[in-house]
Amino acid sequence: MYCLNLRADIFLPRWCFVGAVVLGLPWSGLAHAKLVEEVIKVPVKVANNYGKEVAQDIVVTVFYEDTAPRPYPLLILGHGRDGEAAGRAAMGRAKYSVNSRWFTRLGFMVAVPTRIGYGESGGEDVEDTGDCNRKNYPPGYAAAAEQTLKVLDTLRQRPDTARDRSIIVGQSFGGVAAITVAAQNPSGIQATINFAGGGGGNPKTKPQDPCAAPLIKSMFAGYGKTARIPTLWVYTENDMYFGPKLPREWFDAFKAAGGVGEHILYPAHGDDGHGLFTRAPEVWQARVLEFLRANGYPDLKAPESKR
Secondary structure, X not given: OEEEEOOOOOOOOEEEEEEEEEEEEEEOOEEEEEEEEEEEEEEEEEEOOOOOEEEEEEEEEEEEEOOOXXXXXXXXXXXXXXXXXXXXXXXXXXXXXXXXXXXXXOOOEEEEEEOOOEOOOEOOOOOOOOOHHHOOXXXXXXXXXXXXXXXXXXXXXXXXXXXXXEEEEEEOHXXXXXXXXXXXXXXXXXEEEEEOOOOOOEOOOEOOOOOOHHHHHHHHHHHHOOOOOOEEEEEEOOOOOOOOHHHHHHHHHHHHOOOOEEEEEEOOOOOXXXXXXXXXXXXXXXXXXXXXXXXXXXXOOOOOOOO
């Protein structure tokens, strides 16, 4: 791996290339496509729940198929949050390899940021939203959304990417961050997708009973007042963090306030459907493809099966 510092100021990344991985996966009928994986560092600056500003580099994994048409539309994929500091530190480098691969085979360049406070990026826990009985949710998601947008803006500087074609996707904490982005209505984003988004959940001590759920509902209602980007909310009947009813209430509050979106509740999956995004992508892929076709990407074709 080698790194090239393109500029000394904080606004451009230090690009770190890790080479290409040959997958032999067809893209739109083309055999022998290569999945290229790059690692870059992007400087970000956010404020935590107490107003303290934190500035540092974060590690971002970037994937794309070398045979896909350019400029690539961009897809930023946000990870979830482990409730324990040890779990956050052990994340390593966020990749979501299987799902990232599927999105690249649709033609996207996929970027997976490892946000501040996690894995290889390290740093303070800027996404802490407080104790269960004293929750303050918006600052934590604002910090995640700010990092998401900085990564998007950084990648838009590349000559092989489209400045006006992008999607934001997130799982759990990252799913709420995707809706937080939608509430800001950034230009060039056609849609956002929230997989199992919420906060304050603990399947061990408070199954399907997250901390301060009404505050989450109020937050989403606030987002709905400004969000005009189409959104897709994907949940399961047996999400042990949030259950089946609360996410629907959150979505209804978002939509009633003016937000644009669709809500899907899949049947129970395994012991805890919260992990549907990674554990059973075959369940949601067709619906996500349909959503993307309806919101700016009408020509997307389902990837061919692996040979």
